[in-house]
Amino acid sequence: MSVEKLVLPLPGGLKVHVEHHCFDPSFETVLLVNGALATTASFGQTIRYLGERLNALCFDLPYAGQSRQHNACDYALTKDDEIDILMHLADRFRPAYLLSVSWGGVASLFALARGCASVRRAAIASFSPFLNAAMTDYVTRARDHIAAGQNLQAAQLLNDTVGRHLPRIMKLYNYRYLTRLPRDEQDQVAFHVDQILAMKPERYLDEFRRIGCDVKFVNGDLDEYTTAADVRRLGDYVRRAEFATIRGAGHFLDLEGRVQQEQMRTVLCDFFCGERETYTPHACIANSSKPQRLPFEVPALS
Structure with a gap:
């Protein structure tokens, strides 16, 4: 297996660190x-x-990880920016499949x-996309802690809520990562949460009707924040x-234990690599008109 690492310039002037893990050229x-x-x-x-x-x-993303060093810190990355980055990567590398986790699902679906x-x-x-009371409470409190520079409290909140089923070592990684988060990245995360809270599903869900590829939503049965029952409502919008x-x-x-990881491996490999009906790319655009920007007002950066 080889890993190609590159810094990819984006049309808007930002750059992203990209890793291509190649196990077999035929894959x-x-x-x-x-x-x-x-x-x-x-x-x-x-x-x-x-x-x-x-x-x-x-x-x-430009403000995080190994991309951060290649970008100035005086910008706020909007959800529309994230969508543009994904579309640019897809156009450049032509992936056959996509896997998103947690809030990465917003930009991915758009x-x-x-x-x-x-x-x-x-x-x-x-x-x-349906923020229940538990998720709203979590992201609001996380936003407030991070905006105030209270990284220790933010790390503890993460491990006590959405991360409660993680093994001890993963909780330690979360603690170390969040307590060392730079100030500009804290601001970007707070801004990101404000965007999520401002988005109203009833104003954008119809756009998902334009998705033509197969989409599998995968949720944990113990997840109180993005529940399997809530996500099934998307069956009315994603064809x-x-x-x-x-x-x-x-x-x-899959980070929560070997049994969970094995289930995820089976679900993903069967979905991505199993035999299915032939996909027609033209079906993914039901309406060829230019899409609107996301339906919310971007709040000021904290």
Whole structure:
């Protein structure tokens, strides 16, 4: 297996650190999309087990991880910017599959609705656009802690809520990462949460009807924040939607234990590599008119 690392310039002037994990030149490629606060490092286990059948492409957003050193810190990355980055990566590398986790599902679904013609199947893990009381409480408190520079409290909150089912070592990694988060990255995360809270599903869900590829939503049965029941409501909007539930898993799915990881490996490999109906890229654009920008007002950066 070889890993190609590059710094990719974007049309808007920013740059992203990209890693292409090539296990076999004959394999097709899956594009991996992080959630909030995560970097390429969080996909280590996922890349290993998907490498049995697929090559993997992952990246850090401009303000995070190994991309951060290549960009100035005086900008706020909007959700529309994230969508544009995904579409640029998809156009450049032509991945056959996409896997997003947590809040990476927002940009992924919009990108699939607006383009990404090479993507035949997409797995959207631990995501729901319907913010229930538990998720609203968590992201609001996390935003407030991070905006105030209270990284210790933010780390403890993460491990006590969405991360409660993680093993001890993963909770320690979360603690170390969040307590060392730079000030400009704290501001970007607070800004990101404000955007999420401002988005109203009823104002954008119809755009998902334009997604033409197969989409599998994967959630843990112990996840109180993006529940398997809530996400099934997306079946009314995503035409080729499927659903899978990982038993004994919370929000972080394959990071929570070997049993959960084996279930995820089976679900993803069967979905991405199993025989299916032929995909027609033209079907992914039901309306060829230029998409509107996301339907919310961007708040001021904290």
